[in-house]
Amino acid sequence: MRLITKFDPWGDPLCTCPKKYSLSPYVGCSHSCAYCYITSYIPDGFRCREKADFLARLGRDLARLRPGSLISMANSSDPYQPIEAERGLTRSALGRLLPLGHRVLLITKSDLVVRDSDLLAKGNCSVSISISTIDDRLARRLEPLAPSPSRRLRAMGLLSSRGIPCSVRVDPIIPGINDDPGGLKRLIAAAEGAGCRHVIASTYKARWDDLRRVLRAFPEVAKGLRGLYAEGGMAVGGKRYLPEVLRRDLLLMVKEFSEDLGLSFSTCREGFPELGSAGSCDGSHLIPLRIAARLMDEFLDQGR
Numbered sequence: 001m002r003l004i005t006k007f008d009p010w011g012d013p014l015c016t017c018p019k020k021y022s023l024s025p026y027v028g029c030s031h032s033c034a035y036c037y038i039t040s041y042i043p044d045g046f047r048c049r050e051k052a053d054f055l056a057r058l059g060r061d062l063a064r065l066r067p068g069s070l071i072s073m074a075n076s077s078d079p080y081q082p083i084e085a086e087r088g089l090t091r092s093a094l095g096r097l098l099p100l101g102h103r104v105l106l107i108t109k110s111d112l113v114v115r116d117s118d119l120l121a122k123g124n125c126s127v128s129i130s131i132s133t134i135d136d137r138l139a140r141r142l143e144p145l146a147p148s149p150s151r152r153l154r155a156m157g158l159l160s161s162r163g164i165p166c167s168v169r170v171d172p173i174i175p176g177i178n179d180d181p182g183g184l185k186r187l188i189a190a191a192e193g194a195g196c197r198h199v200i201a202s203t204y205k206a207r208w209d210d211l212r213r214v215l216r217a218f219p220e221v222a223k224g225l226r227g228l229y230a231e232g233g234m235a236v237g238g239k240r241y242l243p244e245v246l247r248r249d250l251l252l253m254v255k256e257f258s259e260d261l262g263l264s265f266s267t268c269r270e271g272f273p274e275l276g277s278a279g280s281c282d283g284s285h286l287i288p289l290r291i292a293a294r295l296m297d298e299f300l301d302q303g304r
């Protein structure tokens with residue numbers, strides 16, 4: 001079975017991502033976010049385990065990949081799981097992908113990504129750090145085993161200072177939980193202060209399995225949320241969306257906060273591509289072409 005697979009093989013009608021591939025060294029994700037959708041289709045989804053024969057299989061897949069491909073790491077398992085500190089599969093994958101000139105978009109909630117800044121600063125790579133709130137206590141309820149938002153922001157600051165372009169994923173926004181305008185404004189300001197250049201916002205799209213977990217973790221908003229998703233929202237590709245007017249209002253608010261600070265903005269799977277002000281919806285436009293540039297320099301040097 002291939003490790004490097006087409007992103008979004010199901011063809012989500014609202015996905016506006018550029019053509020890209022997906023690569024995960026691990027199955028499952030131990031961050032255990034209440035709102036996470038993986039438990040709907042990955043058995044024992046919050047138990048992280050490494051993929052069998054990962055490096056051998058990666059080598060075979062890389063031999064088939066066109067140079068300069070866009071690869072997203074990772075989408076249903078954070079590439080910086082706690083066991084990555086010891087196992088190093090993500091680092092090994094980066095060590096193979098980046099020298100070949102592939103473009104890598106890392107998506108993570110972990111400050112462990114800073115460990116790999118030596119590789120990232122030399123390759124075609126951008127890091128997207130997911131932060132749904134800067135309130136560490138609220139984050140503990142939403143994302144119980146993920147590193148705190150303060151640690152993620154520190155990581156963003158370090159990566160940016162080492163020349164690695166960063167975006168922030170404000171994802172998911174859940175009414176009554178993390179949609180407070182003051183909190184969202186502080187989040188965007190903190191990300192901007194940490195060198196972030198682009199904001200991707202997305203509202204919570206619920207599946208029954210994760211909605212049940214969110215309602216259990218936040219009983220104080222359960223009634224309102226149930227009403228919004230069950231009665232007011234709409235169904236798209238097996239998920240329940242918030243009512244369109246509410247989604248647009250929430251996203252416009254984050255857009256305004258972002259653009260006021262000079263950050264570009266996009267939305268993820270919302271059906272509002274017109275709200276975007278950047279070259280991509282996923283932050284991949286930030287990826288610098290360092291390897292191609294270096295090869296060209298070497299080529300020119302040889303001709304002098």
Ligand code: SF4
Nearest residue numbers: 029031032033036076
């Ligand atoms: S980090 Fe992502 S994949 Fe992991 S549990 Fe949280 S939402 Fe799910």
